[in-house]
Amino acid sequence: xxxxxxxxxxxxxxxxxxxxxxxxxxxxxxxxxxxxxxxxxxxxxxxxxxxxxxxxxxxxxxxxxxxxxxxxxxxxxxxxxxxxxxxxxxxxxxxxxxxxxxxxxxxxxxxxxxxxxxxxxxxxxxxxxxxxxxxxxxxxxxxxxxxxxxxxxxxxxxxxxxxxxxxxxxxxxxxxxxxxxxxxxxxxxxxxxxxxxxxxxxxxxxxxxxxxxxxxxxxxxxxxxxxxxxxxxxxxxxxxxxxxxxxxxxxxxxxxxxxxxxxxxxxxxxxxxxxxxxxxxxxxxxxxxxxxxxxxxxxxxxxxxxxxxxxxxxxxxxxxxxxxxxxxxxxxxxxxxxxxxxxxxxxxxxxxxxxxxxxxxxxxxxxxxxxxxxxxxxxxxxxxxxxxxxxxxxxxxxxxxxxxxxxxxxxxxxxxxxxxxxxxxxxxxxxxxxxxxxxxxxxxxxxxxxxxxxxxxxxxxxxxxxxxxxxxxxxxxxxxxxxxxxxxxxxxxxxxxxxxxxxxxxx
Amino acid sequence: xxxxxxxxxxxxxxxxxxxxxxxxxxxxxxxxxxxxxxxxxxxxxxxxxxxxxxxxxxxxxxxxxxxxxxxxxxxxxxxxxxxxxxxxxxxxxxxxxxxxxxxxxxxxxxxxxxxxxxxxxxxxxxxxxxxxxxxxxxxxxxxxxxxxxxxxxxxxxxxxxxxxxxxxxxxxxxxxxxxxxxxxxxxxxxxxxxxxxxxxxxxxxxxxxxxxxxxxxxxxxxxxxxxxxxxxxxxxxxxxxxxxxxxxxxxxxxxxxxxxxxxxxxxxxxxxxxxxxxxxxxxxxxxxxxxxxxxxxxxxxxxxxxxxxxxxxxxxxxxxxxxxxxxxxxxxxxxxxxxxxxxxxxxxxxxxxxxxxxxxxxxxxxxxxxxxxxxxxxxxxxxxxxxxxxxxxxxxxxxxxxxxxxxxxxxxxxxxxxxxxxxxxxxxxxxxxxxxxxxxxxxxxxxxxxxxxxx
Numbered sequence: 031x032x033x034x035x036x037x038x039x040x041x042x043x044x045x046x047x048x049x050x051x052x053x054x055x056x057x058x059x060x061x062x063x064x065x066x067x068x069x070x071x072x073x074x075x076x077x078x079x080x081x082x083x084x085x086x087x088x089x090x091x092x093x094x095x096x097x098x099x100x101x102x103x104x105x106x107x108x109x110x111x112x113x114x115x116x117x118x119x120x121x122x123x124x125x126x127x128x129x130x131x132x133x134x135x136x137x138x139x140x141x142x143x144x145x146x147x148x149x150x151x152x153x154x155x156x157x158x159x160x161x162x163x164x165x166x167x168x169x170x171x172x173x174x175x176x177x178x179x180x181x182x183x184x185x186x187x188x189x190x191x192x193x194x195x196x197x198x199x200x201x202x203x204x205x206x207x208x209x210x211x212x213x214x215x216x217x218x219x220x221x222x223x224x225x226x227x228x229x230x231x232x233x234x235x236x237x238x239x240x241x242x243x244x245x246x247x248x249x250x251x252x253x254x255x256x257x258x259x260x261x262x263x264x265x266x267x268x269x270x271x272x273x274x275x276x277x278x279x280x281x282x283x284x285x286x287x288x289x290x291x292x293x294x295x296x297x298x299x300x301x302x303x304x305x306x307x308x309x310x311x312x313x314x315x316x317x318x319x320x321x322x323x324x325x326x327x328x329x330x331x332x333x334x335x336x337x338x339x340x341x342x343x344x345x346x347x348x349x350x351x352x353x354x355x356x357x358x359x360x361x362x363x364x365x366x367x368x369x370x371x372x373x374x375x376x377x378x379x380x381x382x383x384x385x386x387x388x389x390x391x392x393x394x395x396x397x398x399x400x401x402x403x404x405x406x407x408x409x410x411x412x413x414x415x416x417x418x419x420x421x422x423x424x425x426x427x428x429x430x431x432x433x434x435x436x437x438x439x440x441x442x443x444x445x446x447x448x449x450x451x452x453x454x455x456x457x458x459x460x461x462x463x464x465x466x467x468x469x470x471x472x473x474x475x476x477x478x479x480x481x482x483x484x485x486x487x488x489x490x491x492x493x494x495x496x497x498x499x500x501x502x503x504x505x506x507x508x509x510x511x512x513x514x515x516x517x518x519x520x521x522x523x524x525x526x527x528x529x530x531x532x533x534x535x536x537x
Numbered sequence: 538x539x540x541x542x543x544x545x546x547x548x549x550x551x552x553x554x555x556x557x558x559x560x561x562x563x564x565x566x567x568x569x570x571x572x573x574x575x576x577x578x579x580x581x582x583x584x585x586x587x588x589x590x591x592x593x594x595x596x597x598x599x600x601x602x603x604x605x606x607x608x609x610x611x612x613x614x615x616x617x618x619x620x621x622x623x624x625x626x627x628x629x630x631x632x633x634x635x636x637x638x639x640x641x642x643x644x645x646x647x648x649x650x651x652x653x654x655x656x657x658x659x660x661x662x663x664x665x666x667x668x669x670x671x672x673x674x675x676x677x678x679x680x681x682x683x684x685x686x687x688x689x690x691x692x693x694x695x696x697x698x699x700x701x702x703x704x705x706x707x708x709x710x711x712x713x714x715x716x717x718x719x720x721x722x723x724x725x726x727x728x729x730x731x732x733x734x735x736x737x738x739x740x741x742x743x744x745x746x747x748x749x750x751x752x753x754x755x756x757x758x759x760x761x762x763x764x765x766x767x768x769x770x771x772x773x774x775x776x777x778x779x780x781x782x783x784x785x786x787x788x789x790x791x792x793x794x795x796x797x798x799x800x801x802x803x804x805x806x807x808x809x810x811x812x813x814x815x816x817x818x819x820x821x822x823x824x825x826x827x828x829x830x831x832x833x834x835x836x837x838x839x840x841x842x843x844x845x846x847x848x849x850x851x852x853x854x855x856x857x858x859x860x861x862x863x864x865x866x867x868x869x870x871x872x873x874x875x876x877x878x879x880x881x882x883x884x885x886x887x888x889x890x891x892x893x894x895x896x897x898x899x900x901x902x903x904x905x906x907x908x909x910x911x912x913x914x915x916x917x918x919x920x921x922x923x924x925x926x927x928x929x930x931x932x933x934x935x936x937x938x939x940x941x942x943x944x945x946x947x948x949x950x951x952x953x954x955x956x957x958x959x960x961x962x963x964x965x966x967x968x969x970x971x972x973x974x975x976x977x978x979x980x981x982x983x984x985x986x987x988x989x990x991x992x
Binding site for chain 2: 068099125133138150167192212218309387401405415518
């Protein structure tokens with residue numbers, strides 16, 4: 031099966047131009063509103079010594095050119111609305127269209143962040159209700175919506191941990207992270223001023239409890255854990271982990287990247303976690319935008335609450351009979367870690383996630399997790415039936431949660447193609463590849479997360495495509511090794527790009 | 538209620554059978570039963586799309602937006618006009634719904650847009666390297682502080698009191714964990730009055746124009762920083778910057794700032810984007826994604842995420858930042874906006890604001906009981922001092938449909954009745970005249986009340 035297609039070089043060349051290369055002196059899109067005040071000499075308003083010699087060399091292009099340029103660029107992107115995107119740990123689920131409509135309502139989109147709370151009651155009420163809902167989902171009562179993304183939530187969490195210990199007069203220096211952790215976990219630990227101590231994984235894919243016991247001492251501030259783990263497995267020893275970690279007075283941090291597996295089924299708070307972050311751009315449908323925006327709210331226990339970032343959205347009950355509650359921003363938080371960013375967080379993201387939670391309700395959220403886990407286990411079973419697992423075995427023979435890990439190690443040995451080659455060949459089939467080479471502890475790893483919004487037919491087709499690529503590689507491994515063929519560009523020289531970085535257009 | 542799933546009863550039966558379990562519940566058997574939630578989440582029932590739309594519309598209607606009043610609020614985010622073509626482009630599924638471009642062959646659109654964005658930010662800041670965005674302005678200041686921290690063992694940041702309070706606080710939140718002390722440089726007549734520096738200073742951080750709207754002598758501040766071997770960091774507002782000497786020209790090492798004014802909505806404070814540009818010397822310490830140009834195996838130009846050995850997914854605990862998801866879609870809006878304005882248009886836009894701001898400043902300071910907090914040159918924002926309680930004056934103006942600005946006293950107790958007024962291109966001469974009229978009436982009314990109370 032060949033899915034390569036011929037390309038017109040002329041069209042390709044025009045597609046490749048940057049907006050700066052399209053620039054021509056004298057072209058323009060913008061017309062300024064009329065100057066309706068008496069014009070004063072520029073030198074009088076801004077002395078020449080303060081002024082730029084030359085304006086920024088921005089492109090000079092007309093509106094039709096801008097529209098065509100960016101529309102053409104868009105066609106050089108693969109996207110979730112067009113095809114299957116089983117990118118493990120990223121939860122590429124459908125982004126409901128309603129959310130864009132409600133987020134764009136002027137009352138939300140044109141609300142100034144410093145508007146007086148009495149004139150932003152709708153926004154503050156929405157934020158308060160979202161806090162309440164997220165707290166219930168996490169099983170932890172106090173929520174701050176402020177962090178801007180997952181890793182920002184992690185940073186908040188580790189800083190909260192620091193504040194918690196310092197308030198008890200303790201200066202702990204280490205934070206434990208499993209060797210399966212997302213890279214953001216150890217990076218966050220360093221950025222928060224702690225030392226990273228790695229904890230191993232046992233033969234079943236769980237945290238190695240003996241290793242954890244040997245490293246948990248009273249210099250440990252926190253254990254950061256993802257559950258289900260990045261192996262797509264539930265930490266069956268979570269209760270013992272909780273005893274060990276709390277036994278040395280450390281906090282237990284829940285990385286919410288994989289929350290999509292357990293909503294309404296079990297709760298981090300009930301497992302003993304003290305701090306949780308949510309990725310609203312994963313489980314709660316904020317579109318990922320090609321790399322953001324997201325939001326990374328945190329939920330915490332009573333013990334951690336005093337340290338939450340400033341300000342906090344609070345509800346004050348009305349004083350008289352029949353008076354409505356009033357929502358406001360509480361800055362009077364003397365033990366707070368302080369601010370993490372400007373204003374109140376990524377409100378536009380909150381609108382979308384709140385709409386999602388309202389649409390689904392309790393039963394719908396549980397159904398999300400049930401079907402996410404169903405789809406992952408079904409896909410794994412289909413791959414087994416197709417014989418794919420003979421060359422790409424599951425890292426662990428267990429029921430998976432919402433995602434699972436395969437190892438391309440036998441495939442590499444027997445077919446002489448690597449996981450990277452398999453991923454690149456998937457591009458020719460119109461499928462986004464899974465996450466590859468992560469988690470690091472699995473050789474030639476593929477991390478596959480189908481999400482709940484995919485149909486059985488899509489999963490069947492994906493299984494067939496993987497089987498087809500392996501069959502093809504058995505006949506001729508060169509096909510996969512040189513893939514892709516049908517994409518706007520083929521394999522790119524990434525090493526060369528890093529060696530001699532060209533990170534802006536020469537003008 | 539929809540959970541956007543599509544499993545039919547028949548699908549479910551076939552799927553469970555293929556897996557080899559007899560119920561959905563059996564898929565969760567590895568979760569210890571003590572930890573299972575034996576009830577429904579305490580959330581409301583699910584609702585139809587129409588019901589959710591109506592609820593969200595009602596919540597929106599309970600807010601007073603910049604369409605509902607004549608707003609002179611700024612102080613970090615500004616009510617600029619967002620051209621229609623931005624919505625039409627960024628709502629395209631191909632930009633809205635992909636993940637971070639980990640597979641460059643099918644992400645050339647997003648990667649090239651990042652490269653174009655980086656080029657535009659380099660032009661604005663006069664610095665040679667830009668990343669593809671960070672979260673927003675204040676956290677960008679904190680991120681710049683982290684780069685300074687990685688660049689040496691020094692124990693102090695000197696931060697101008699003219700830097701936005703949110704930026705100062707975001708920096709302090711992180712600096713605490715690094716054991717770095719944050720020392721504030723005071724303002725004098727609206728401008729940073731830098732104290733004597735020594736070689737314990739890691740970085741000097743200023744804002745251009747500063748929070749009080751004044752244009753700082755960034756070059757002198759950068760020189761002072763460099764004399765003691767500290768980094769010069771400038772938080773800047775990208776539109777006023779178009780007329781001002783660029784951070785690069787002034788010798789700044791890192792220029793960061795809030796990108797909301799570049800084609801992004803107010804959104805009650807986010808999402809917007811932060812920009813982050815620096816010198817070549819700091820290229821390998823910059824946080825976050827950077828797009829770079831390269832070639833494919835056929836020699837065709839293409840773009841990739843580059844210098845990834847700085848990043849958390851490769852370098853883990855030795856990464857120069859933990860940032861992963863940033864603000865790609867908002868940065869895309871930024872580069873579309875800058876293309877729409879263009880080289881000549883952007884100057885015309887900022888000059889229009891400059892003229893209207895000058896007009897407003899003259900008009901308002903002529904009011905009895907109103908004076909300027911400082912007389913330094915400004916571009917789009919300036920502070921007034923009122924001879925009346927500012928909160929009450931603001932309340933009176935709002936009753937007339939005018940939001941006159943941001944009460945300064947919350948952040949600058951030295952100006953308890955200060956009012957920071959922002960003039961974007963959306964505020965016409967008629968709007969400014971209306972502001973002058975209601976402000977004059979409000980100040981006069983408050984002064985009358987004060988006089989009566991004391992009499």
